[in-house]
Amino acid sequence: MAPRIFPFVKLMTKFGIAGGAVYLTYSQGLLEGNVKGSEVLSKAKSAIPPAVEEWTKYFGWELPSAPKIDFSPTEMWNSGVHMSVSALSVAPTRACEYTHQGWQYLKNLAK
Template sequence: MATRVLPLVKLLSKIGLAGGAVYIVYDQELLSNSEKGSEALHKAKEAIPLAVDEWRKYFGWEGQLPAAPKMNFSLCEFWNSGVRRSMSALSVAPTRAGEYTQQGWQYMKNLTK
């Protein structure tokens, strides 16, 4: 009986966490525009360290947990660079496909000689 219940509990936990994440994204309108997303990021940067400190004090883990890493980079800049690289790769894809096809035909011609 317990062997059947544990996987069910794990599955329900994962579904609950995923559903909660989707609800928060929808409720905070994080996918609407970049201003709301950056505003939510700034709120999270302010709220998370306070919450972690509160929980550390509550559980008595004051000296046991390492300090949280500092984020000294722009998440938007990394996101934009990834989008730029993806779009650049997609824009040269037809040319590259033509080049690779040409190389493949040349290779096949050389094999048949």
């Protein structure tokens, strides 16, 4: 009986964590826009290090210092969107070029 329940409990735990993450994201308003997301990110940057330091003191662990991440998620997101859209815009032209090159290769192979 117990071996059958363990996978179920494990699955329900994963669903609970995922559901909690989605609920927290929605309740914090992170799905509304970039400004709200930036505010929450700055809150997290200021709240997480003291909490980690407190827990490491409590458990007696010694962690290496966290690396400084110096980039803007907004800029990274915008550059990714820009690259994706530009790749989609040149896709028909590239497909024609690659098809032409393929036909030329096959013609040269047949000679």
